[in-house]
Amino acid sequence: MLRSRRKIEIIVVAVFVLCAWILFDANFNNIQEELVQAGVARKPWRYEATYAEQEQKILEQEIAHSGTERETSSTSTTPQHTSTLAQITAVPKPSPLLPDRVVVMAKLPTDDTRWVHTDLQDWRSAIYDIDIETPHNTSTLDPLTNSTLRTLRNKGMEANAYLAYIVQNYNNLPSTIAFIHPHKDGYPAAWHTDNDEHSNAASLRALNINFVQSNGYANLRCVHDPGCPHEVMPFRNPPEDHRTTEAAMADAWRELFNNTDVPHVLATPCCAQFAVSSKQVQKRPLDEYKKYYTWLMETPLKDETSGRVFEYLWHILFGQDPVYCPAYEKCYCDVYNVC
Numbered sequence: 001m002l003r004s005r006r007k008i009e010i011i012v013v014a015v016f017v018l019c020a021w022i023l024f025d026a027n028f029n030n031i032q033e034e035l036v037q038a039g040v041a042r043k044p045w046r047y048e049a050t051y052a053e054q055e056q057k058i059l060e061q062e063i064a065h066s067g068t069e070r071e072t073s074s075t076s077t078t079p080q081h082t083s084t085l086a087q088i089t090a091v092p093k094p095s096p097l098l099p100d101r102v103v104v105m106a107k108l109p110t111d112d113t114r115w116v117h118t119d120l121q122d123w124r125s126a127i128y129d130i131d132i133e134t135p136h137n138t139s140t141l142d143p144l145t146n147s148t149l150r151t152l153r154n155k156g157m158e159a160n161a162y163l164a165y166i167v168q169n170y171n172n173l174p175s176t177i178a179f180i181h182p183h184k185d186g187y188p189a190a191w192h193t194d195n196d197e198h199s200n201a202a203s204l205r206a207l208n209i210n211f212v213q214s215n216g217y218a219n220l221r222c223v224h225d226p227g228c229p230h231e232v233m234p235f236r237n238p239p240e241d242h243r244t245t246e247a248a249m250a251d252a253w254r255e256l257f258n259n260t261d262v263p264h265v266l267a268t269p270c271c272a273q274f275a276v277s278s279k280q281v282q283k284r285p286l287d288e289y290k291k292y293y294t295w296l297m298e299t300p301l302k303d304e305t306s307g308r309v310f311e312y313l314w315h316i317l318f319g320q321d322p323v324y325c326p327a328y329e330k331c332y333c334d335v336y337n338v339c
């Protein structure tokens with residue numbers, strides 16, 4: 001009784017905050033738009049995650065519909081989860097029997113990813129092998145033009161695999177794509193995964209697909225530290241030596257987006273584990289992702305720097321503001337089916 005009263009109180013407060021925020025945001029946008037000359041995009045690098053109400057309704061129907069399809073198909077004993085290779089990039093059309101969601105990750109030879117096939121049976125997977133034996137050697141297959149689950153070279157950390165997946169599957173994406181690290185759980189390896197066991201399996205099982213679809217993007221981490229409220233400040237004065245990502249960000253932004261409107265703060269909970277909708281991915285043209293991939297392969301920046309540049313860009317690439325730090329409680333309730 002007490003618990004449900006408290007729940008109602010929380011919901012009332014949340015609805016109030018949301019309304020206030022929407023009103024404020026609408027006002028703010030109006031003011032901004034008045035300030036900008038007609039015909040000139042306010043943020044040319046941005047592809048908003050807003051849907052018209054009608055579109056949202058259709059989307060929800062689609063989700064409900066595909067949900068029943070999935071249930072039907074999972075009762076048949078197709079070999080859809082047994083072969084990872086067959087499932088992925090070489091398949092020209094998505095089979096209606098495949099789950100409408102995929103996990104994408106980069107795997108070092110030392111990573112054990114068998115858990116993906118046992119614990120995430122209603123997900124497809126795209127697991128990219130990173131060659132650490134010949135780190136400077138280029139693979140004979142290039143994800144930009146070939147179907148391969150090997151990265152071109154060992155460069156740019158997980159961003160390499162994430163971008164390779166988008167480029168290779170852009171016209172053939174399942175509705176929900178989760179980009180995650182290869183470790184299943186445990187501390188310290190998976191310290192940055194939010195739940196009790198730091199478990200990505202638990203995380204993805206609890207993922208609120210409807211939120212991913214309506215918001216376009218969901219950071220799988222809700223704990224603010226590290227990352228929020230102002231991790232990357234490209235114009236910090238004086239600069240701090242250890243902040244190499246921050247130092248690289250302004251140039252990277254200009255190169256990646258051909259745009260000089262570099263934000264003064266970029267922030268989101270750390271660690272580059274997130275889920276997106278295919279619709280949100282496809283709001284940005286394929287050529288842009290190709291450009292990012294080429295940039296990552298060619299940049300002289302160190303891996304941990306170029307990888308972290310993307311760590312603080314993913315939310316922006318997928319329609320969020322440069323500072324995306326939703327309150328922990330709200331984030332957790334939105335992203336996971338636990339409230």
Ligand SMILES: *[C@@H]1O[C@H](CO)[C@@H](O)[C@H](O)[C@H]1NC(C)=O
Pocket residue numbers: 134137138
């Ligand atoms: C790079 O790969 C090629 C072909 O796979 C191999 O012959 C060559 O020895 C490799 N180079 C290095 C430096 O490992």
Ligand SMILES: *[C@@H]1O[C@H](CO)[C@@H](O)[C@H](O)[C@H]1NC(C)=O
Pocket residue numbers: 141142145146
């Ligand atoms: C990889 O892509 C290139 C460019 O399209 C093509 O010439 C080459 O034959 C492909 N390699 C394989 C093994 O498919």
Ligand SMILES: *[C@@H]1O[C@H](CO)[C@@H](O)[C@H](O)[C@H]1NC(C)=O
Pocket residue numbers: 258
């Ligand atoms: C970059 O932006 C400038 C000015 O908006 C434009 O003229 C130029 O064509 C763009 N370059 C690329 C590669 O998109």
